[in-house]
Amino acid sequence: MSRVVSFTLNGEPVEAAVEPRMLLVEMLRDTLGRTGTHVGCDTSQCGACVVHIDGNSVKSCTMLAVQADGAEVRTIEGVATNGKLHPMQEAFREHHGLQCGFCTPGMIMSALDLVRHNPDPDEKEIRAWLEGNLCRCTGYQNIVRAVKAGAAAMRAGGAESAGGRADV
Amino acid sequence: MSENGIGASVRRKEDRRFITGKGRYTDDINRPQQVYAWIVRSPVPHARILTIDSKAAEAVRGVIAVFTGSDMAADGIGGLPCGWGITQKDGSQMAEPMHSPLAQEFVRCIGDQVAVVLAVSRGIARDAAELIEIEYEELPAVTDLAAANRSDAPQVWPEAPGNVCFDWEIGDAAAVEKAFAGAAHVVEMDIVNTRLIPNAIEPRSAIGDYDSGKDEYTLYTTSQNPHVIRLLMGAYVLHVPEHKLRVVAPDVGGGFGSKIFHYAEEAIVSWASKRVNRPVKWTADRSESFMSDAHGRDHVSHAALALGSDGEFLGLRVSTLANLGAYLSTFGPSVPTYLYGTLMAGTYRTPAIYCEVKGMFTHTVPVDAYRGAGRPEASYLLERLVDKAARQTGIDKVELRRKNFISPESFPYQTPVALEYDSGDYHACLDKALEMVDYGGFDARRRDSAANGKLRGIGFSTYIEACGLAPSQVAGQLGARAGLYEAGTIRVNPTGSVTVLTGSQTQGQGHETTFAQLVTESLGVEFDQVEVVHGDTGQIPFGMGTYGSRSLSVGGMAIVKALDKIRSKARKIAAHLLEASEEDVVFEQGRLTIAGTDRSLSFGEVALAAYVPHNYPLDVLEPGLEETAFYDPKNFTFPSGCHICEVEVDPETGVVEVARFVAADDFGRIINPMIVEGQVQGGLAQGIGQALYERCVYDEETGQLLTGSLMDYCLPRADHLPNFETATTTTLCTHNSLGVKGCGEAGAIGSTPAVINAVVDALSELNVTDVPIPATPERVWRAIRTAQAA
Numbered sequence: 001m002s003r004v005v006s007f008t009l010n011g012e013p014v015e016a017a018v019e020p021r022m023l024l025v026e027m028l029r030d031t032l033g034r035t036g037t038h039v040g041c042d043t044s045q046c047g048a049c050v051v052h053i054d055g056n057s058v059k060s061c062t063m064l065a066v067q068a069d070g071a072e073v074r075t076i077e078g079v080a081t082n083g084k085l086h087p088m089q090e091a092f093r094e095h096h097g098l099q100c101g102f103c104t105p106g107m108i109m110s111a112l113d114l115v116r117h118n119p120d121p122d123e124k125e126i127r128a129w130l131e132g133n134l135c136r137c138t139g140y141q142n143i144v145r146a147v148k149a150g151a152a153a154m155r156a157g158g159a160e161s162a163g164g165r166a167d168v
Numbered sequence: 169m170s171e172n173g174i175g176a177s178v179r180r181k182e183d184r185r186f187i188t189g190k191g192r193y194t195d196d197i198n199r200p201q202q203v204y205a206w207i208v209r210s211p212v213p214h215a216r217i218l219t220i221d222s223k224a225a226e227a228v229r230g231v232i233a234v235f236t237g238s239d240m241a242a243d244g245i246g247g248l249p250c251g252w253g254i255t256q257k258d259g260s261q262m263a264e265p266m267h268s269p270l271a272q273e274f275v276r277c278i279g280d281q282v283a284v285v286l287a288v289s290r291g292i293a294r295d296a297a298e299l300i301e302i303e304y305e306e307l308p309a310v311t312d313l314a315a316a317n318r319s320d321a322p323q324v325w326p327e328a329p330g331n332v333c334f335d336w337e338i339g340d341a342a343a344v345e346k347a348f349a350g351a352a353h354v355v356e357m358d359i360v361n362t363r364l365i366p367n368a369i370e371p372r373s374a375i376g377d378y379d380s381g382k383d384e385y386t387l388y389t390t391s392q393n394p395h396v397i398r399l400l401m402g403a404y405v406l407h408v409p410e411h412k413l414r415v416v417a418p419d420v421g422g423g424f425g426s427k428i429f430h431y432a433e434e435a436i437v438s439w440a441s442k443r444v445n446r447p448v449k450w451t452a453d454r455s456e457s458f459m460s461d462a463h464g465r466d467h468v469s470h471a472a473l474a475l476g477s478d479g480e481f482l483g484l485r486v487s488t489l490a491n492l493g494a495y496l497s498t499f500g501p502s503v504p505t506y507l508y509g510t511l512m513a514g515t516y517r518t519p520a521i522y523c524e525v526k527g528m529f530t531h532t533v534p535v536d537a538y539r540g541a542g543r544p545e546a547s548y549l550l551e552r553l554v555d556k557a558a559r560q561t562g563i564d565k566v567e568l569r570r571k572n573f574i575s576p577e578s579f580p581y582q583t584p585v586a587l588e589y590d591s592g593d594y595h596a597c598l599d600k601a602l603e604m605v606d607y608g609g610f611d612a613r614r615r616d617s618a619a620n621g622k623l624r625g626i627g628f629s630t631y632i633e634a635c636g637l638a639p640s641q642v643a644g645q646l647g648a649r650a651g652l653y654e655a656g657t658i659r660v661n662p663t664g665s666v667t668v669l670t671g672s673q674t675q676g677q678g679h680e681t682t683f684a685q686l687v688t689e690s691l692g693v694e695f696d697q698v699e700v701v702h703g704d705t706g707q708i709p710f711g712m713g714t715y716g717s718r719s720l721s722v723g724g725m726a727i728v729k730a731l732d733k734i735r736s737k738a739r740k741i742a743a744h745l746l747e748a749s750e751e752d753v754v755f756e757q758g759r760l761t762i763a764g765t766d767r768s769l770s771f772g773e774v775a776l777a778a779y780v781p782h783n784y785p786l787d788v789l790e791p792g793l794e795e796t797a798f799y800d801p802k803n804f805t806f807p808s809g810c811h812i813c814e815v816e817v818d819p820e821t822g823v824v825e826v827a828r829f830v831a832a833d834d835f836g837r838i839i840n841p842m843i844v845e846g847q848v849q850g851g852l853a854q855g856i857g858q859a860l861y862e863r864c865v866y867d868e869e870t871g872q873l874l875t876g877s878l879m880d881y882c883l884p885r886a887d888h889l890p891n892f893e894t895a896t897t898t899t900l901c902t903h904n905s906l907g908v909k910g911c912g913e914a915g916a917i918g919s920t921p922a923v924i925n926a927v928v929d930a931l932s933e934l935n936v937t938d939v940p941i942p943a944t945p946e947r948v949w950r951a952i953r954t955a956q957a958a
Contacts, residue, residue, distance in 0.1 A: 039195070089187040099847075100370065101421065103421075130885075134885065
């Protein structure tokens with residue numbers, strides 16, 4: 001009863017036979033071994049599982065793997081390029097925007113999609129955008145700072161890192 | 169201070185793996201031939217299990233086995249032990265019923281483990297679990313504390329009549345009666361401290377991996393203290409000697425107390441792995457987290473404060489019912505007793521204190537330590553009561569606190585409830601916080617808010633906590649069944665890099681960075697030449713783990729002690745190589761120098777000599793450069809602080825917004841200010857969460873857990889919280905050489921009363937005198953309407 005699903009994962013083609021009911025996050029973690037994307041709640045509340053599908057942030061615990069067939073999928077493992085951290089990753093480290101690190105991949109993936117829509121978000125806009133990402137460690141203050149700084153660094157770095165398809 | 173040493177906000181070593189998706193959490197681990205466990209849980213709060221029919225489940229293709237409590241009993245598996253015994257008022261021991269990992273005959277709470285299905289995929293295991301038919305004879309249940317204390321209440325355990333696990337007291341009841349008899353004012357209050365669900369974002373997970381070739385078990389688990397799990401599970405549950413049991417806690421995604429305890433699932437997967445001779449993996453879904461992670465808080469108290477005519481505190485009397493849940497969790501009984509009653513002096517000179525606590529069984533998930541553990545309950549009670557006393561006596565709430573503070577000259581200060589505070593300056597914290605919040609400008613801010621139709625209030629909390637658990641002999645006298653020291657090893661590698669092995673176990677606190685800073689400071693080794701290893705009983709010395717803000721003040725001190733041994737040995741080696749006497753060798757900034765000369769060696773050269781001992785005093789000194797130390801603290805540490813909250817309340821909707829939050833805390837010496845600030849911010853979010861959003865609710869009729877998902881239980885989100893304004897003041901801890909006190913819990917301990925005091929202050933002009941926590945819009949709205957109707 002399994003179905004073959006193929007998509008582009010962080011620029012590389014992948015293909016696997018999966019159960020039709022398999023969630024995208026299960027395929028990423030269990031079938032493809034990309035464990036950077038986390039499962040925190042199974043109910044679309046916590047956002048630890050956020051990935052990009054064709055450039056848009058999606059909660060991968062709420063999408064079937066078969067729905068990703070043919071898509072461009074980007075996970076946290078695909079954000080740094082050639083061993084160089086993305087400015088948003090740098091900003092999370094610089095501003096202590098993480099503690100246990102479990103929510104962090106989802107936070108970064110959400111933040112990148114925010115900046116794609118709004119290259120210069122203010123604090124209120126950042127807090128509103130991150131409403132779908134739970135963090136229990138930081139109290140969000142340093143995450144907000146990190147996202148603001150990351151967005152600024154992306155603007156300074158030019159369009160390539162500032163989003164759009166080039167960021168996918 | 170060296171560049172990356174003590175006092176530097178060094179960016180964290182651990183971050184690179186977390187921001188690139190390379191963290192390694194328990195659920196990221198998969199073992200060859202692994203099968204998946206699905207736990208069948210009780211859907212009812214109290215029942216006798218009449219029959220379990222698993223035939224249909226066992227017939228499902230891909231199912232490996234189904235086990236129940238009788239299978240575990242047949243193998244002689246023991247109960248989950250409790251790590252702290254309470255001696256009651258009458259000298260007898262608390263009731264301590266058996267807690268089987270899989271239920272035997274009875275279930276006693278929603279979520280109780282009844283059976284386990286093992287299958288080749290998680291989906292198959294879960295599907296098969298649906299086919300298991302269990303016949304329950306439902307029995308009356310009680311989830312609410314006050315109801316459990318009534319004479320006709322359903323009984324949880326036959327060996328705990330009246331549902332009382334223990335009836336405990338501390339302090340001098342007669343002295344308190346005398347104080348109340350002579351009081352000018354008596355202030356009384358009923359205080360509920362709500363039940364909370366910790367909700368670390370990483371769900372618990374455990375993989376049991378039995379190696380039949382070596383007859384050894386490995387358990388990968390989401391734990392704050394792998395050695396504690398090894399000790400308890402090996403000795404009490406599986407009856408496996410420790411050298412045959414390795415416990416690995418890899419990256420842990422938040423704990424806040426909930427990952428201290430030895431849980432049933434850890435024992436189930438370990439035992440089942442041997443039964444099926446394959447690794448067994450279990451990972452909770454969020455629903456299981458809600459109904460099987462130990463909950464926190466859940467007290468109902470009556471408190472009374474006696475004051476003299478000038479507002480001086482004369483006596484304090486507290487009577488508390490504490491919910492322990494259906495079973496005793498690992499440290500459950502210690503939380504509402506020795507981590508609660510002993511804190512009733514707070515920052516005040518109250519001369520007579522008496523606190524009695526009844527620990528109650530109910531048909532609910534076990535309750536244990538959650539961030540702060542007992543101390544938030546104490547500070548909430550005390551700081552609410554002090555605010556009420558200020559209103560009742562007409563004394564300004566800041567002045568009333570000042571008037572009663574233990575003065576900075578009084579240390580060491582012996583409280584009437586066992587603790588001896590070593591240092592602190594509560595005026596300094598208060599002054600700092602008042603300055604930060606601009607107290608003088610509050611009336612103007614209140615008028616501005618009023619112009620916008622909002623009621624503004626200001627609330628204070630001047631808290632204390634006892635951290636750095638714990639001096640082992642004291643803890644032992646109070647009922648602890650373990651030592652509470654910590655261990656650390658410094659392994660200097662031949663080429664001079666350093667590996668630190670620590671019994672502390674990070675869940676986000678940044679140990680890999682802070683501990684490396686200690687090494688850099690002591691040995692002058694470059695920061696990136698230090699690696700911290702933790703979380704694997706196969707690698708680290710026996711250690712007690714991370715909770716109670718103990719990692720730096722106990723775990724860090726073990727590292728410092730081991731570093732001191734390294735320094736001492738390095739000086740001996742250098743003296744030999746430099747042909748000088750040891751007393752003349754100075755070890756500073758990574759160089760060992762003969763004082764007053766330019767003759768010196770780098771630490772790296774000394775390390776190499778220790779491992780290539782061609783020119784070495786082998787007759788008096790062993791080769792190698794590795795030292796282990798165990799550190800047992802002489803006392804608790806006593807962080808303190810002042811938290812001030814300003815809220816705006818919309819009187820039409822009851823919505824409370826935190827407009828300002830200021831925290832001035834005294835944590836002693838600070839190693840990494842950036843990490844400390846992060847700890848405070850996170851703690852504040854949890855404390856504000858309790859004040860405004862979070863509450864675990866059981867249905868009183870059916871015993872069902874109503875807040876069983878993140879859609880029903882409100883965790884604070886980014887748009888719920890303000891930016892916090894934080895600062896520190898410093899008095900050093902006097903009994904550890906670092907002078908450190910601990911910072912992990914302070915935010916959660918100090919903030920909740922500050923928020924609620926602010927809400928009550930805002931509503932005082934509407935004659936509201938109390939609001940329940942969490943102060944949700946509905947409850948605030950009702951409090952306003954009730955006060956106006958009256």
